[in-house]
Amino acid sequence: MRRAVAILSLIIVAVGISLSLAKIPFGTPKTKVGRHYIDEGIEDTGSANIVTSVVVSYRGFDTLGEVTVLFIASIGLGAVLTTSVKEKTRKTQPASLVLYTGCKLLFPLILVFGSYIFIHGHLTPGGGFQGGAIIASGFLLVYLGCRERRISRVASNLAESLGGLLFVVIGLLGLVFSGFFLLNFLPKGTANTLFSAGIIPIIYIAIGFKVGSELASIIDNLIEES
Amino acid sequence: MMSFLVDYIYYIGAFGLILAGLYIILVKHNLIKVIIGLGILDTGVNLFLISVGYITKGTAPIFSRAGINSEHMVDPVPQALVLTAIVIGVAVLALALSLAIRLYKHYGTLNLRKIREQRW
Numbered sequence: 525m526r527r528a529v530a531i532l533s534l535i536i537v538a539v540g541i542s543l544s545l546a547k548i549p550f551g552t553p554k555t556k557v558g559r560h561y562i563d564e565g566i567e568d569t570g571s572a573n574i575v576t577s578v579v580v581s582y583r584g585f586d587t588l589g590e591v592t593v594l595f596i597a598s599i600g601l602g603a604v605l606t607t608s609v610k611e612k613t614r615k616t617q618p619a620s621l622v623l624y625t626g627c628k629l630l631f632p633l634i635l636v637f638g639s640y641i642f643i644h645g646h647l648t649p650g651g652g653f654q655g656g657a658i659i660a661s662g663f664l665l666v667y668l669g670c671r672e673r674r675i676s677r678v679a680s681n682l683a684e685s686l687g688g689l690l691f692v693v694i695g696l697l698g699l700v701f702s703g704f705f706l707l708n709f710l711p712k713g714t715a716n717t718l719f720s721a722g723i724i725p726i727i728y729i730a731i732g733f734k735v736g737s738e739l740a741s742i743i744d745n746l747i748e749e750s
Numbered sequence: 751m752m753s754f755l756v757d758y759i760y761y762i763g764a765f766g767l768i769l770a771g772l773y774i775i776l777v778k779h780n781l782i783k784v785i786i787g788l789g790i791l792d793t794g795v796n797l798f799l800i801s802v803g804y805i806t807k808g809t810a811p812i813f814s815r816a817g818i819n820s821e822h823m824v825d826p827v828p829q830a831l832v833l834t835a836i837v838i839g840v841a842v843l844a845l846a847l848s849l850a851i852r853l854y855k856h857y858g859t860l861n862l863r864k865i866r867e868q869r870w
Contacts (some may be wrong), residue, residue, distance in 0.1 A: 526777065530773060530777050533773055533776070537769065543764055548759050548802070551805060551806035555825055555827065561826050562811055562826065572813045573812045575812070575826045575833065577826075578827060579830045579833060583830065594837060597838070597845045598841060601844055601845050603854070656837070657763075714808075715813065716815075739837075742841065743845045749848070749851055750847065
C-alpha cells in the first residue's frame with residue numbers, strides 16, 4: 525500500500541517535471557542577470573572569479589544568511605549530542621605507524637592548501653566554503669590517524685566566532701563609510717593580483733575560518749559520540 | 751529519441767537522482783537509509799541547478815587572463831547557489847545523523863515502523 529502510494533506520487537511528480545522542463549532547452553543562455561555579471565563583474569567588484577563576485581559581493585547578504593544556517597546546524601548538532609549522558613569511552617586500537625606518520629606529515633600540508641584555496645578565492649576556482657571544507661578534512665585525517673588528539677574547543681569556538689564577527693563588522697563598516705550594508709568600500713586595485721577586489725578576500729578568509737572550524741567541530745562531536 | 755537523450759541527458763540524470771531519493775525517503779523504514787535518500791536528493795538538486803546554467807561548449811566564469819573571451823562562459827548564478835548549498839547539505843546531513851543517534855538511544859531501534867510516534 526505504502527509502496528504503491530509512493531510510486532504513484534513519484535509518477536505524478538515526474539510527469540509534472542518533464543512537462544515543465546520540455547520548454548527549457550539545455551545548453552542555451554537563459555538569464556540576463558548572469559550575462560550582466562560576466563560582462564560587468566570585473567569593473568563592479570574587481571574580482572577575476574565571477575562566481576566569487578556573485579557569492580560575496582552581489583549576493584553577499586544572501587551568503588551571510590547561508591553562513592547563519594550553517595552556524596545553526598552546527599549549534600543544533602552540538603546541542604542534540606551533548607545533552608546525552610556520556611558513556612565510558614570505547615577502547616580503540618592505536619593506528620598503525622604508517623597511518624600515524626602519514627597523517628602527521630599531511631596535516632600541515634592540508635592546512636596550507638586549504639588556506640591557499642580561500643585566500644585566492646577571488647582569482648582561482650575555490651573560496652571560503654571550499655577551503656573550509658578542505659581544512660575540516662585535514663582535521664578528520666587527524667582524528668582517524670592519531671586517535672588521542674583532539675582539537676581544542678576554545679580555539680575552534682574562537683575561530684568560528686571571530687570569522688562570523690569579521691563578516692558582520694565588514695558589512696557594518698560598509699554601512700558606515702558608504703551608506704550600504706556590505707558595500708565594497710576598499711580600493712579595488714587591478715584585477716588578477718592578490719591584493720585586489722577590496723573586501724572580497726577579507727570576507728572569504730572570514731568565511732573560510734568559520735566554515736573550517738564549524739565542520740571540524742561537527743566531526744569532533746560525531747566522533748566523541750561514536 | 752537519440753537527440754532527445756543527448757539534449758536532456760543531464761536533466762534526466764538529475765531528476766533520476768531526485769526521484770530515487772524521494773522514493774527512498776517515502777518507502778524505506780530504516781532511518782539511516784532515509785538519511786542516505788536525503789543525501790541523494792540533495793545531489794540531484796545540485797546537479798539540476800548546475801545543468802540549468804550550462805551553456806554549450808561552456809567554460810568556467812573566471813577571467814584568469816585579462817581580455818579572455820567571455821562568450822562561452824556559463825551562468826555564474828547557479829554555480830554560486832550550489833557552492834553554498836553543498837556545504838549546507840553536509841551540515842544538514844550531520845544534523846540529521848545526530849538526531850538519528852539520539853532516536854536510537856531513546857527507542858533502541860532505527861526502524862520507523864517500530865517507533866510509534868513516527869508511524870503513518
